[in-house]
Amino acid sequence: MKRILLVEDELEIAELERDYLEINEMEVVMESNGVRGLERGLREDFDLIILDIMLPDMSGFDICREIRAKKEVPILLVSARKEDIDKIRGLGLGADDYITKPFSPSELVARVKAHLARYERLAKSNIEPQNEILQVKDLTLDLDGRKVFIKNQEIIFTTKEFDLLVFFVKRPNRVWNKEQLFEQIWGMQAAGDVSTVVVHVRKIREKLENNGGFSESIETIWGAGYRFNL
Structure with a gap:
């Protein structure tokens, strides 16, 4: 079972995303606090990390930068901000994808599955x-x-x-x-x-x-x- 870290401070959104991911047989660990999310992302092993950008205590951009410097794990940024400069910044920091709210939970699941599959192919190519x-x-x-x-x-x-x-x-x-x-x-x-x-x-x-x-x-x-x- 794939293990997902979801860092989102809006409880209703986080629970909806968690439910759809769990329906698709993924284990979801939720954090509403950016600092705790960063600590957990660095300390534990996850197959993919979903980060909201607008967190009250720490920017999703900063979390992405810290994790990418130490780990090669798929990172998806989520934000209600639609400006291209935010997308460019997030991708430039090493994020694999940028999803703009509002989005359907099924779209999130599709993107998560696509990135998980891609990293699995990369891991297999390193073994072979x-x-x-x-x-x-x-x-x-x-x-x-x-x-x-x-x-x-x-x-x-x-x-x-x-x-x-x-x-x-x-x-x-x-x-x-x-x-x-x-x-x-x-x-x-x-x-x-x-x-x-x-x-x-x-x-x-x-x-x-x-x-x-x-x-x-x-x-x-x-x-x-x-x-x-x-």
């Missing part, structure tokens, strides 16, 4: 190594160890940054729109916000450029999407 190295100019991708090197120096990439970069490198010189990339990397067709693609492409470019790489290889084709040029 591919023994494959991708080399493009000074960029080296170790698919077995899930590591990125530029001029033999290791650069830290998040799970989805790595997956997106590998996807581009394996499929060069073709234009992919944001919806296609979202479906390929996040594994959902209509259950998420494609703005996460923009954020992750920007992060990849910054890491490549800041470490002597070639960020211009991921070209923006305006009105169409992105292309990795060789």
